[in-house]
Amino acid sequence: MPWVILIVSGAFETMWAVALAKTEGFxxxxxxxxxxxxxxxxxxxxxxxxxxIPVxxxxxxxxxxxxxxTLAYAVITGAETLTVAKLFLVLGIVACVAGLNILSDPAVGPNARP
Structure with missing residues (x-):
């Protein structure tokens, strides 16, 4: 359940980021x-x-x-265009986070015990 909460709360980051841009300097x-x-x-x-979950x-x-x-929202609403470079870099973010998650798992990380 903590992972679901984390992912949903991460998605709400889009809400505040978009709203922040629309405040026009509060x-x-x-x-x-x-x-x-x-x-x-x-x-x-x-x-x-x-x-x-580890911090x-x-x-x-x-x-x-x-x-x-947030990038997906911007592309869907037409505020930004999706380029191959942006897609590649976003996939890199996802891959790095997946790697961190794997390494933080004591069963498979660098300190795993056989």
Missing amino acids: TKLVPMIWFVIGAVISMGGLGIALKH GTGYAVWVAVGAVT
């Missing part, structure tokens, strides 16, 4: 409200998940999920 009230809601949910979920791995996963979902 001058627009409605996007500011969405920013606060998204940040509380996102960081609250991260805090709950980190009770059970380095958990934070990396949270950031990666947020980065990937």
Whole structure:
């Protein structure tokens, strides 16, 4: 369950990132409200998940999920275009996070015991 909470809270990073961009320097009230809601949910979920997941791995996963979902949102809404380079780099983020997750598993990581 902590991994589900972590992934969902990472996705809420998209909500606060997009809302932050729309506040225009914290001058627009409605996007500011969405920013606060998204940040509380996102960081609250991260805090709950980190009770059970190592902080380095958990934070990396949270950031990666947020980065990937924010880019996906921007591409879907037309705010950004998806290039081969962006796709390659995002896949690199995902691969690195998967690697961290594998290495943090005591059964398969560098300190695994036969």
